Amino acid sequence: MDVAPIVEVLGAHLRFTGDVALDDVDFRMFPGEVHSLMGENGAGKSTLIKAMTGALRLDAGTMRLDGKVVSFSGPAAALHAGISTVYQEVDLLPNLSVAENIMLGREPRRFGHIDWALMRSEAVKALAVMGIDVDPRSPLSSHSLATQQLVAIARAISRDVRVLILDEPTSSLDQDEVSELFRIIRELKARGVAILFVSHFLEQVYEICDRITVLRNGKLIGEYKTTEMLRIDLVQKMLGSDSANLTVIEAREQSPAGPGGRKAVVAARGLGRRGATLPTDLDIFEGELLGVAGLLGSGRSELARLLSGVDISDTGVLTVHGRRRHFRQPRQALREGIAYSTESRKVEGIVAELSVRENITLALQADRGWIRRIPRARQDELSVSWIEALDIRPADAERRAGVLSGGNQQKVLLARLLALAPRVLILDEPTRGIDIGAKVEIQRLIGDLAANGMSVVFISAELEEVLRVGHRILVLRDREIVAVLDPDAVTFEMLLAIVAKADGDD
Amino acid sequence: MNAKTTAPLTAATSAAPASWRRAVVNHPSWFPVVASALLLILLFAGAQVKFGSFVTPGVLSSLFVDNAYLIILACGMTLVIITGGIDLSVGAVMAFSGIIAANLLQNGVNPTLVIPLMLINGALFGLMIGVLVQYFNVQPFIASLAGMFLARGLAHVFAPRQIAVNNAAVLSLNNHKFRFGDWYFTGTVIIALVIVLITAWLLARTRLGRTVYAIGGSESSAKLMGLPVARTKVLVYVISGTCAGIAGLVFTAYASSGYSLHGVGTELDTIAAVVIGGTLLTGGSGYIFGSLLGVLVYGVIKTVINFAGADQAWTRISVGVLLLAFVVVQRAIVARASRR
Incomplete structure (x- = not known):
């Protein structure tokens, strides 16, 4: 390539309280090119973006803009240098008007104060570029998430932008809005703007992007031209596996009827939630280990949240032990013996400030109600036995849970x-x-639990793991179950092909 | 009196029903302000019916004169609360500034030197609280509580007893009445209204004001948008502290003395007035004009209780009930907004 990159990140390294978020990552963007950053949850995409926009500071590594080393003191400095960003969660201000959200930070001023009329007309201009017609005076919170997302994009491109970063800009847009966005991206591209487009929708990435960089667990896997990369190879690089030589094989989809004679503990019929899970039929059998595979955004977590009462279903029927149930809170699901462990261990799971003992007894205490306190002797007994049974290290019930390694947490x-x-x-x-040793231990433990009659639903982004652990495998794509497979009858390649939806490719 | 902040409302109300609807949809944050305006009218009407001669120029004028210091405090407090913070120090800082002033004036220091010193004193307390909040990550409640104890304690160390103020210039701020028929106002009222105009202009028409609202909406979003969050957060406490300094001057003139126990609990009256005036305690929404109405509601209740000859404890009870009602209304509004 004879054009010099406009942005270049070299040897980016960053850790958060012990966890490596970025490990020696190189990344570059070229003017007039759409670049995609791909990777699963926790791959380091958002971290890299925040480092490029000055929201986070790198521990090591350099960033060059137009060949000159830069170090942004904050988002304001990055904006000033021409790097505009639309963050994953719509990071706007719901309490202010649409016009203010677009113009904030560079409000037109006259005689020392804000010129509201000019501000509104500038905002209308920016919105017109996006092809949306909303009242600039209206509060942002009165609009749908999709409109808010478009407003965020209007804000980003209404200034002199040289590098535009879009982190999951399409997650709440419908088909028409996406094509409108793509039209704008192409216009900006023609003007020589370098665009970073992050999305978990593979079709969109293949439609709009020229170049793809893949990250996995904070490490750089590689930079590829979109035209030279098969979809299935991309998915494989994102998920990680050593198998090569992939061929697309038509999957043998099996009927969801379970192992003969066993009772379904949980049965869902048409269970769904608007915008999260399409109506789903699903049985979970006694003593079964049900593996769930699917890419980020396939609806794998949403399904789990629906089954465990974290989210409330709006269609369909859920039957537990033969009785109809409609969970409105996780507590109700817990009463039926359905326990859910969240994917965001740090945010929704472990209470870092409490001791291991307190963390272990937390749910049990909550179940008993706060008046019937679990006696300290019982707490000690419980935590010691679980620490032993699960081999939690260090075997110290009074240690603060926050200092434990990820696997032990x-x-x-x-x-x-x-x-x-x-x-x-x-x-x-x-x-x-978590590290490989702890991983294997947890897999073994889950297997033991199922052997003792517990039903386990095991969701993982790593296909090999799902394949190795599951008795049955559920594949989710685009918010619905697309296949139920027998792990003995499928190979890793076949599973990968179903997950990645390889048809329409190559 | 406050044309700038009311502009969006009046512009919309003068037109047809369709634009009425749009005004309602576009400005949900004005609901509570309108509610407190209606409440004020209701209080006036009720008192007029009950006492016969309540709504008179004399009563209305004294309403402003008696509450000038509270109006000034409420202006600063409004800015702080819109960012999502709180400033508990204002009553104590007001008293401390008053003590310094009374002491210096007694020793013959010229008021032209004393008054700037009071403002600087207030600003320094605000700066201390702002720096604690922004750079040491101390909760605003705790940081301003520390400021409150410090100011109250220093005031007591400085002068444990009441100091009378005899300086003619300072006293004339409150005593010299500009009369227009039965209406009158004083220097302290002029100061209060100037502060109202300045802070209303700051909030409505400057980048500082927009950033104040932005921080209250979402501090992390404001940061990612590249707004000067740190500077603004410190600045609102400095403004609130300066307002407390000015209120110290006004209160000293009003009470013609400085005393370390002046204005105990005033910070809570101020917060109550601001909340009744429609400012969201969680931040992000509120108007100076609303806070002015809130102070007037508070003042009218006090006057009504006086007229009725009842114990002033009933003022606290009524304000408490109103506060509760307004907070519940706020919760409802927030809940409705977040459901969408």
Whole structure:
């Protein structure tokens, strides 16, 4: 390539309290080119973006803009240098008007104060570029998420932009809005703007992007031209596997009827939630280990949240032990013996400030109600036995849970749920971000639980793991179940092909 | 009196029903302000019916004169609360500034030197709280509580007893009445209204004001948008502290003395007035004009209780009930907004 990159990041390195978020990552963007950053949850995409926009500071590594080394003191400095960003969660201000959200930080001023009329007309101009017609005076919170997302994009491109970063800009847009966005991206591209487009919709990436950089677990996997990369190879690079020589094989889809004679503990018929899960039929059998495979955004976590009462279903019927149930809170699901472990261990799971003992007994105490306090002797007994059973290290019940390694934190979470003696255990990515030894241990443990009659739903981004652990495998794509497979009858390649939807490719 | 902040409302109300609807949809944050305006009218009407001669120029004028210091405090407090913070120090800083002034004036120091010193004193307390909040990550409640104790304690160390103020210039701020028929106002009222205009202009027409609202909406979003969050957060406490300094001057003139126990609990009256005036305690929404109405509601209740000859404890009870009602209304509005 004879054109020099406009942005170049070299040797980016960043850790968050012990966890490596970026490990020696190189990344570059060229003017007039759309570049995609691909990777699963926790791959480091958002971290890299935040480092480029000055929202985070790198521990090591350099960033060059037009060949000159830059170091932004904050988002304002990056904006000033011409790097505009639309963040994943719409990071706007719901309490202010649409016009203010677009113009904030560079409001037109006259005689020392804000010229509201000019501000509104500038905002209308920016919105017109996007092809949306909304009242600039209206509060942002009165609009749909899709409109808010478009407003965020209007804000980003209404200034002198040289590098535009779009982190999941299409997650709440419909088909027409996406094509409108793509039209604008192409215009900006023709003007020589370098665009970073992050999306978990592979079709969109293949439609609009010229170049793809793949990250996995904070490491750079490689930079590729979109035209030279098969979809299935891309998915393989994102998910990670050593198998080569992939061929697309038509999957043998099996009927969801389970192993003969066994009772379904949980049965869902048409269970769904608008915008998250399409109506789904699903049975979970006693003592079964149900593996769930699917890409980020396939609806794998949403399904788990629906089954465990974290989210409320709006269609369909859920039957637990033969009785109809409609869960409105996780507590109701827990009463039926359905326990859920979240994928975001740090945010929604472990209470870092409490001790291992307190973390383990937390759910049990909540179940008993705060008046009937679990006696300290019982707490000690419980935590010691679980620490032993799960081999939590260090074996110190009074240690602050926050200082434990990821794998041990995960075990503490498991112990918390197991202390409730659930009959169905739903685990959302229990092995993400933990080292290989702990991973194998947790897999073995889950196998033991199922052998003792517990039903386990095991969600993982790693296909090999799902394949190795599951008795049955559910494949999710675009918010619905597309296949139920027998792991003995499918190979890794076949599973990959179904997950990646390889048809229409090559 | 406050044309700038009311502009969006009046512009919309003068037109047809269709634009009425749009005004309602576009400005949900004005609901509570309208509510407190209606409440004020209701209070006036009720008192007029009950006492016969309540709504008179004399009563209305004294409403402003008696509450000038509270109006000034409420202006600064409004800015702080819109960012999502709180400033508990204002009553104590007001008293401390008053003590310094009374002491210096007693020793013959010229008021032209004393008054700037009061403002600087208030600003420094605000700066301290702002720096604690922004750079040391102390919760605003705790940081301003520390400021409150410090100011109250220093005031007591400085002068444990009441100091009378005899300086003619300072006293004339409150005593010299500009009369228009039965109406009158004083220097302290002029100061209060100037502060109202300045802070309303700051909020409505400057980048500082927009950033204040932005921080209250979402501090992390404001940061990612590249707004000067740190500077603005410190600045609102400095403005609030300066307002407390000015209120110290006004209160000293009003009480013709400085005393370390002046204005105990005023910070809570101020917060109550601001909340009744429609400012969201969680931040992001509110108007100076609303806070002015809030102070007037508070003042009218106090006057009504006086007229009725009842114990002033009933003022606290009524304000408490109103505060509760307004907070519940706020919760409802927030809940409705977040459901969408």
